[in-house]
Amino acid sequence: MTTVDLLVQGEIATLTLNNPEKLNAINLSMWQQLADRMGKITADSSIRCVVIRGAGNDAFAAGGDLEEFVTARATLEQALHYHGQVAVALNAIADCPHPTLALISGACIGGGLEIAGVCDFRIAGESSRFGAPINRLGFSMYPGEMEGLLRLVGPAVVKEILLEGRILHAREAYEKGLLTRVVADEQVADEAYATARRICSGAPLVAGWHKQWIRRLLDGRPLTDAEKAASFAFLDTEDYKEGLAAFLEKRKPVFKAR
Amino acid sequence: MTTVDLLVQGEIATLTLNNPEKLNAINLSMWQQLADRMGKITADSSIRCVVIRGAGNDAFAAGGDLEEFVTARATLEQALHYHGQVAVALNAIADCPHPTLALISGACIGGGLEIAGVCDFRIAGESSRFGAPINRLGFSMYPGEMEGLLRLVGPAVVKEILLEGRILHAREAYEKGLLTRVVADEQVADEAYATARRICSGAPLVAGWHKQWIRRLLDGRPLTDAEKAASFAFLDTEDYKEGLAAFLEKRKPVFKAR
Amino acid sequence: MTTVDLLVQGEIATLTLNNPEKLNAINLSMWQQLADRMGKITADSSIRCVVIRGAGNDAFAAGGDLEEFVTARATLEQALHYHGQVAVALNAIADCPHPTLALISGACIGGGLEIAGVCDFRIAGESSRFGAPINRLGFSMYPGEMEGLLRLVGPAVVKEILLEGRILHAREAYEKGLLTRVVADEQVADEAYATARRICSGAPLVAGWHKQWIRRLLDGRPLTDAEKAASFAFLDTEDYKEGLAAFLEKRKPVFKAR
Numbered sequence: 001m002t003t004v005d006l007l008v009q010g011e012i013a014t015l016t017l018n019n020p021e022k023l024n025a026i027n028l029s030m031w032q033q034l035a036d037r038m039g040k041i042t043a044d045s046s047i048r049c050v051v052i053r054g055a056g057n058d059a060f061a062a063g064g065d066l067e068e069f070v071t072a073r074a075t076l077e078q079a080l081h082y083h084g085q086v087a088v089a090l091n092a093i094a095d096c097p098h099p100t101l102a103l104i105s106g107a108c109i110g111g112g113l114e115i116a117g118v119c120d121f122r123i124a125g126e127s128s129r130f131g132a133p134i135n136r137l138g139f140s141m142y143p144g145e146m147e148g149l150l151r152l153v154g155p156a157v158v159k160e161i162l163l164e165g166r167i168l169h170a171r172e173a174y175e176k177g178l179l180t181r182v183v184a185d186e187q188v189a190d191e192a193y194a195t196a197r198r199i200c201s202g203a204p205l206v207a208g209w210h211k212q213w214i215r216r217l218l219d220g221r222p223l224t225d226a227e228k229a230a231s232f233a234f235l236d237t238e239d240y241k242e243g244l245a246a247f248l249e250k251r252k253p254v255f256k257a258r
Numbered sequence: 259m260t261t262v263d264l265l266v267q268g269e270i271a272t273l274t275l276n277n278p279e280k281l282n283a284i285n286l287s288m289w290q291q292l293a294d295r296m297g298k299i300t301a302d303s304s305i306r307c308v309v310i311r312g313a314g315n316d317a318f319a320a321g322g323d324l325e326e327f328v329t330a331r332a333t334l335e336q337a338l339h340y341h342g343q344v345a346v347a348l349n350a351i352a353d354c355p356h357p358t359l360a361l362i363s364g365a366c367i368g369g370g371l372e373i374a375g376v377c378d379f380r381i382a383g384e385s386s387r388f389g390a391p392i393n394r395l396g397f398s399m400y401p402g403e404m405e406g407l408l409r410l411v412g413p414a415v416v417k418e419i420l421l422e423g424r425i426l427h428a429r430e431a432y433e434k435g436l437l438t439r440v441v442a443d444e445q446v447a448d449e450a451y452a453t454a455r456r457i458c459s460g461a462p463l464v465a466g467w468h469k470q471w472i473r474r475l476l477d478g479r480p481l482t483d484a485e486k487a488a489s490f491a492f493l494d495t496e497d498y499k500e501g502l503a504a505f506l507e508k509r510k511p512v513f514k515a516r
Numbered sequence: 517m518t519t520v521d522l523l524v525q526g527e528i529a530t531l532t533l534n535n536p537e538k539l540n541a542i543n544l545s546m547w548q549q550l551a552d553r554m555g556k557i558t559a560d561s562s563i564r565c566v567v568i569r570g571a572g573n574d575a576f577a578a579g580g581d582l583e584e585f586v587t588a589r590a591t592l593e594q595a596l597h598y599h600g601q602v603a604v605a606l607n608a609i610a611d612c613p614h615p616t617l618a619l620i621s622g623a624c625i626g627g628g629l630e631i632a633g634v635c636d637f638r639i640a641g642e643s644s645r646f647g648a649p650i651n652r653l654g655f656s657m658y659p660g661e662m663e664g665l666l667r668l669v670g671p672a673v674v675k676e677i678l679l680e681g682r683i684l685h686a687r688e689a690y691e692k693g694l695l696t697r698v699v700a701d702e703q704v705a706d707e708a709y710a711t712a713r714r715i716c717s718g719a720p721l722v723a724g725w726h727k728q729w730i731r732r733l734l735d736g737r738p739l740t741d742a743e744k745a746a747s748f749a750f751l752d753t754e755d756y757k758e759g760l761a762a763f764l765e766k767r768k769p770v771f772k773a774r
Contacts (some may be wrong), residue, residue, distance in 0.1 A: 044537070066763055079748045099421045120417045135718025136769060138759025139727040139750040143732065143739055152414055155730050156668055159636045160696055162726040163615045164714050175433070180418055198422050202393025209398040210420040214279045214413050216401065220478075220736075223401055234397045243396025247324055253394060357679045378675045410672055433691070438676055456680050460651025467656040468678040472671050474659065478736075481659055490595045492655040501654025505582055511652060 004033035006040065007054075010199045011048035012193070013041050013098075016055050017112070023062030024054040026111045031089045034115075038092035045257070048200040048207070050096060051192055052119060053103040054112070057185070060102065060128070063110025066137070082241055083142045086111070094118040094148065097208045099199045102194035104128045104175055105185065106175070113161075117148040122178065123192040126184035130173045133165035151218070153177045203239040204257040260323075263313075264290035264298065269458045270451070271356075275370075280501045281320030282312040284369045286330055286340055289347045291424050292373075296350035303515070306458040306465070308354060309450055310377060311361040312370070315443070316359065318386070321368025324395070341400045344369070353374040353408065354504035355466045357457045361450035362386045363443065371419075375406040378469070380436065381383050381450040383443035388431045391423035409476075454475040461497040518581075520549035521571075522556065527564035527716045528709070529557050529614075533628075539578035540570040542627045544588055544598055547605045550631075554608035561773070564716040564723070566612060567708055568635060569619040570628070573701070576618065576644070579626025582653070599658045602627070610634040611665065613724045615715045619708035620644045620702065629677075633664040636727070639708040640692065641701035646689045649681035667734075669693045688749050719755040720773040 248252035504511035620640035762769035
């Protein structure tokens with residue numbers, strides 16, 4: 001069975017890419033499950049952070065399931081369908097109002113790299129590795145799937161990955177802006193969930209607004225007056241009053257997402 | 259007294275954020291003084307470089323003055339006025355025709371980070387630290403104030419700062435593109451002013467043109483024929499003749515900004 | 517004699533900037549030869565990778581030929597002609613359908629930096645150095661020639677190079693995103709050509725498509741349906757069938773660019 005498993009523990013949702021016989025390679029069914037699970041997470045306003053990881057410690061995900069390509073992505077019609085489904089899943093992550101974090105051990109290749117690239121955070125173990133050596137498989141990355149990587153690391157690093165087919169080790173991937181943080185392999189889950197808890201300790205509405213405004217600014221158009229006013233929505237929240245009061249009283253705030 | 263102090267020594271102007279009892283936290287009056295001082299600097303064509311720093315060694319600026327927020331940024335109308343004044347100050351730095359340099363010791367947080375982010379250079383001491391952990395105060399950064407940071411380090415680093423509320427130490431901030439240079443704490447003023455003098459040793463008109471063309475290219479529109487011709491304005495300057503002559507005669511040039 | 521020499525060995529073309537008496541400074545004739553050679557390379561579909569280097573080990577290229585500026589770039593008309601020719605050469609590299617790689621030893625300054633900046637890869641020796649200290653010569657960089665550098669490293673690093681006139685050593689240039697890889701000086705040619713061979717070992721059509729789609733995405737417009745369909749052109753190639761078959765049979769693929 002190849003699955004994408006959803007586990008919600010308190011405010012943190014964990015999605016696990018689960019295809020351990022193939023280093024968690026992602027097949028069409030898994031892309032569809034990923035989109036479905038992200039829909040559930042997006043609709044659940046009690047969730048404050050989403051961790052995406054692979055089953056086991058050997059891989060986040062080693063790419064697409066190449067054996068399936070022979071039958072399920074052989075014609076233009078199939079390819080448009082297949083990569084349309086991939087786009088639904090990647091967009092569901094990119095558009096998720098809750099902060100998203102890729103917890104990366106081992107291989108993070110092809111489709112796995114695409115998923116990690118659209119998360120807000122990437123916490124990786126020292127021996128993890130990154131790439132998409134599909135030039136040696138004779139196919140090109142779907143342009144829509146390059147967009148997240150281009151935004152994250154720019155064209156020079158994407159060219160290194162795609163034209164040379166280079167596999168970047170964690171340290172080099174960090175130096176090139178692909179990763180948020182690299183830690184010892186045995187600490188990657190601890191650091192990822194500690195980061196998730198730090199995210200959860202902030203005011204939830206503020207996290208959503210920060211994601212929204214960052215995305216909005218990236219489209220380059222100037223803000224309208226209505227948007228400028230909307231950016232002060234926090235003024236009317238209980239959480240803002242609580243946050244300021246707690247700071248001035250030197251105590252820990254208790255946020256309620258309202 | 260909380261002030262922004264202007265000191266001009268030769269070709270170098272120094273602006274000091276001065277609120278030492280609150281780690282140079284910036285209040286509304288200081289944002290207004292900052293805009294006013296930058297206006298004076300912009301109008302003074304004898305100035306070749308602007309250094310912005312905090313009073314003392316403990317902070318560049320630790321953020322906005324949160325106590326003031328309770329009274330002076332409590333309503334939408336107040337917030338639009340307050341952040342409109344911040345925008346005037348940040349734009350005055352970003353639009354300054356003279357090169358600008360943030361000299362950073364200690365805390366560079368919130369509004370301090372916003373100021374540093376719109377300077378041309380950021381020279382920081384090893385123990386300085388950077389962030390905007392306002393998610394734990396229950397408010398979001400004004401989108402217009404994110405723009406300089408987004409341009410400098412991209413969305414992934416801005417998300418780390420805003421969603422996790424992470425404080426980056428100088429080395430990590432450098433690795434992530436936030437800083438021009440990190441030096442030992444006791445050398446940060448020396449290195450900042452040495453950099454300012456290197457900037458001053460170039461032809462002044464050329465510095466202004468470089469700033470102007472870099473800004474112009476960032477808007478993405480192709481250059482017009484008139485702009486292409488204008489970019490050769492140096493041909494008619496004494497400084498260009500002097501610069502080439504000095505090079506060919508292997509001597510130090512003497513520039514006169516004409 | 518100052519020349520730009522073209523040598524084709526198998527699938528790899530090498531272009532050598534050759535003006536050793538002036539650290540390979542590039543004069544107008546060399547810019548024109550560079551454009552001419554790039555035209556030949558672009559038209560030759562048997563070439564899979566282009567390596568651009570300087571003659572000898574002391575320089576990639578130390579900039580423009582300043583002595584020539586006095587006579588050949590003294591008027592606006594001359595300057596428009598001169599930098600128009602530079603643009604033809606730089607665009608010929610940026611638009612080349614084959615992957616391009618700068619092999620950098622020693623000085624990579626001014627026009628040399630501009631050439632390296634529009635290549636797909638930059639492999640540099642430890643003691644190489646990078647800059648464009650033309651502020652001390654009294655002239656500004658032609659805006660069109662800044663574009664490749666701005667895209668590669670962003671405005672903060674370009675300002676450091678142009679406003680301070682700073683020379684970056686290889687390690688710092690790598691940290692700031694200017695370089696793909698830094699290796700020991702005596703290994704730079706080996707690593708550059710090993711990289712070229714890795715590029716050549718991928719499917720050639722795929723390299724061209726990856727370059728094409730990366731460039732297309734950078735213009736920001738959404739992909740049309742026709743472009744989405746065109747991005748699956750690989751489905752009808754022999755090389756895709758060969759690539760998948762070789763992977764599933766655990767053997768090395770043999771690509772034929774068709």
